[in-house]
Amino acid sequence: MAKKDRSPKLDRRRFLTAAAVAGATGAVGSGKAGAANAGTTEAPARLPSALPPNAHVAAAEAGVPDIPPYASEGRPGSDFMVDVIKTLNIKYLPANPASSYRAIHESLINYGKNSMPEFLTCTHEECGVGIAHGYAKITNKPLMTLCHGTVGLMHATMNVYNAFCDRMPVIVLAGNDLDAAHRPPGVPTVHSAQDINAIVRDYTKWDDTPVSAQHFAQSFVRAYQIATTPPYAPVVLSLDDGLATEPVRDFGQKLYIPKFVPTAPPAGEAGAVREAARLLVNAERPVIVADRAVNTQRGMNFLVQLAELLQAPMVRERGRLNFPTTHYLGRPASVIAQADVVLGLELTDYWATVNKFVDNNAEGVGTITSTIKPGIKLISIGTLQLMTKANYQEFQRFQSVDVPIAGDVEATLPALIEAVKYALTDDRKNAIAQRGEAIRKDHEKGRDATRQAAAIAWDASPISTARLCAEIYAQIKDLDWSLVPSSGDVAGWPLRLWPMDKPYHWTGTSGGYGVGWGCPASVGGALANRDEGRFSVAIQSDGDLMYAPGALWTAARHKIPLLSVMHNNRGYHQEVMHVQRLSNFRNRVANLGNDLGPVGTSIMNPDIEYHKLAQSMGWWAKGPITDPAELGPAIKEAVAVVKSGQPALVNVWTQPR
Amino acid sequence: MQFVRVHLLLAAVATSFVAPGTALAASAENGKTAYVKNGCWQCHGYEGQGSVTTSAGRVIAGTPLPADAFTAYVRQPTGAMPPFSAAILPDADLADIYAYLEARPKPKASKDIPLLSGQ
Numbered sequence: 001m002a003k004k005d006r007s008p009k010l011d012r013r014r015f016l017t018a019a020a021v022a023g024a025t026g027a028v029g030s031g032k033a034g035a036a037n038a039g040t041t042e043a044p045a046r047l048p049s050a051l052p053p054n055a056h057v058a059a060a061e062a063g064v065p066d067i068p069p070y071a072s073e074g075r076p077g078s079d080f081m082v083d084v085i086k087t088l089n090i091k092y093l094p095a096n097p098a099s100s101y102r103a104i105h106e107s108l109i110n111y112g113k114n115s116m117p118e119f120l121t122c123t124h125e126e127c128g129v130g131i132a133h134g135y136a137k138i139t140n141k142p143l144m145t146l147c148h149g150t151v152g153l154m155h156a157t158m159n160v161y162n163a164f165c166d167r168m169p170v171i172v173l174a175g176n177d178l179d180a181a182h183r184p185p186g187v188p189t190v191h192s193a194q195d196i197n198a199i200v201r202d203y204t205k206w207d208d209t210p211v212s213a214q215h216f217a218q219s220f221v222r223a224y225q226i227a228t229t230p231p232y233a234p235v236v237l238s239l240d241d242g243l244a245t246e247p248v249r250d251f252g253q254k255l256y257i258p259k260f261v262p263t264a265p266p267a268g269e270a271g272a273v274r275e276a277a278r279l280l281v282n283a284e285r286p287v288i289v290a291d292r293a294v295n296t297q298r299g300m301n302f303l304v305q306l307a308e309l310l311q312a313p314m315v316r317e318r319g320r321l322n323f324p325t326t327h328y329l330g331r332p333a334s335v336i337a338q339a340d341v342v343l344g345l346e347l348t349d350y351w352a353t354v355n356k357f358v359d360n361n362a363e364g365v366g367t368i369t370s371t372i373k374p375g376i377k378l379i380s381i382g383t384l385q386l387m388t389k390a391n392y393q394e395f396q397r398f399q400s401v402d403v404p405i406a407g408d409v410e411a412t413l414p415a416l417i418e419a420v421k422y423a424l425t426d427d428r429k430n431a432i433a434q435r436g437e438a439i440r441k442d443h444e445k446g447r448d449a450t451r452q453a454a455a456i457a458w459d460a461s462p463i464s465t466a467r468l469c470a471e472i473y474a475q476i477k478d479l480d481w482s483l484v485p486s487s488g489d490v491a492g493w494p495l496r497l498w499p500m501d502k503p504y505h506w507t508g509t510s511g512g513y514g515v516g517w518g519c520p521a522s523v524g525g526a527l528a529n530r531d532e533g534r535f536s537v538a539i540q541s542d543g544d545l546m547y548a549p550g551a552l553w554t555a556a557r558h559k560i561p562l563l564s565v566m567h568n569n570r571g572y573h574q575e576v577m578h579v580q581r582l583s584n585f586r587n588r589v590a591n592l593g594n595d596l597g598p599v600g601t602s603i604m605n606p607d608i609e610y611h612k613l614a615q616s617m618g619w620w621a622k623g624p625i626t627d628p629a630e631l632g633p634a635i636k637e638a639v640a641v642v643k644s645g646q647p648a649l650v651n652v653w654t655q656p657r
Numbered sequence: 658m659q660f661v662r663v664h665l666l667l668a669a670v671a672t673s674f675v676a677p678g679t680a681l682a683a684s685a686e687n688g689k690t691a692y693v694k695n696g697c698w699q700c701h702g703y704e705g706q707g708s709v710t711t712s713a714g715r716v717i718a719g720t721p722l723p724a725d726a727f728t729a730y731v732r733q734p735t736g737a738m739p740p741f742s743a744a745i746l747p748d749a750d751l752a753d754i755y756a757y758l759e760a761r762p763k764p765k766a767s768k769d770i771p772l773l774s775g776q
Contacts, residue, residue, distance in 0.1 A: 360736070452764070455765055456704070470772040
């Protein structure tokens, strides 16, 4: 028997407007992503941990929208699903087409008019997830992707894992046909599973298996909410083919679409924050270390404010940019050795921050040494404890910390800044100011040393990684540029040479270090930047490109401008070194075969002509560039192509790292 | 500092690996071949320029260490570098490698490179 609907009425148009407003402000969260594009330099005000809803949201919360009578019209379930999806303002859907989700595919492009989301054709599920991950790193907003049954979700797994390790949101829908009595025999049955989400459950934040239209609506909005509440992470819903294909049924209850309201991010407990401030203010040599800490300009501004208040050296790990490369308080990790207090912000590996592991013996046990002074106080702020999974070991070794604070860094920083201000006495202010002057001098010396290091092997062929990066920057420096998520390990030269002061200038590594992420992630980053009119450049490694080169085609097909400059060292260089290492430990001459690296590690004989690969998929491309004198002109030419709206690739033979 | 101290300690040991006169006969040209064949380039770059990710940023072009200390370190390294025994890398080849590194051209001053001086 149908329950009587006693809730206040709110017409659908008004509901969707309210939801859109909520989505616009909140997809990014009151404390975090909401200020992603604010770019303000104003001193932050104190913020409560939970913000009240605005008028639109409050009005929408009071009602349940009217939904068209799907059942009486015999409309397919997938049309209703598209209505649900559209309330979340998801802009793109990068996916490889598949029969297991044909119903929603048809609804998306016909009923949904291929808009919000727009379908982007991908050549592999790993590309779809990688593009979504790269997009999220620039925007802090999730895209959704669709995967084909068992095999498609299996294809997607590695990049789902990368997004999980990197704490970035992606919404994955996995096509499936659960009803064994009705699904077609043969291939569709092979591609179905009793619990398809199990494939990725160990490295997603949440999953569900909707069995009714209303269940789908609730679960999709819930999935979006969970994915976009710090710590961000991928989520997965199985998409039942029967549910999507058959006419929607409401089981006597009026269908509704739950309204999405962004969740205020978790902030650190006030007492612990005050204790952290007390330790930092009274320290003689405090050091701040930030990893996956800052996603927005607002957060970066907070971090600068905190570091300047304390005149504390700031060590940048590789999760995010976190802190401007131009700021004098940015210092190398070696300063940790002199610290009496370390504040770790969303560290992926606190243990490795205060310990050193050297892989230097034949048994692989290595040597471990502490890199900190006795009596040091360690503070952490982060969300590691808020999302734990047991199986995959991305949580790293355990490190005891004196003041561990569970909370989102950006949401906690305003309170920490206020607590530091409150704890600062005039005596401490004077001491802190003197400390700052010494750090400023060290910073200048460091900059000079870095530039001189870049000059070594300047004219070498293959081209040095320092020269590669200097040549790229020379061609883009006058543009609003973004070094998009990509894979090339070029010894950190962009971070050492390029002035970076915006989160989108560099967004950090893949998270899980799974090879095959770089190319699709760079396309996803460029997609996000295209909508902002921003110039995108990637440093693309050779080994990574060959895992998922199809993302190049997606970029050309959907007119995503991107300059991809290859760091082509013609090998799986990490493995080159590993096999050499083991050979030496075992006192054997490494067998090189006919290559430069040990057998099985080189990508040569024949050399891959990546420029021709890119050309075959619609890119402008040039290479291989081996003479450093030819590099600048080649990049200049490519920049002009990208500015015209096309992707361009320059294949450069480089030194190993 | 620790790096230097270790080399001083090992310098005496090193003399036993390099026969007197070996350095005089060393060939930078042969050294380039040995440098590549033995995988030195993997972590130190083809020009000995080093890398912060593979050699802690240490530059061996121009060989800042004396030959004895250099040899000692290659035979019994103290950091992340794997050891190269004489069975893998004969003394004569090592001497050639040293000569190759010594022969690397000195880099220009960064202030004289326009792309670096402006950054």
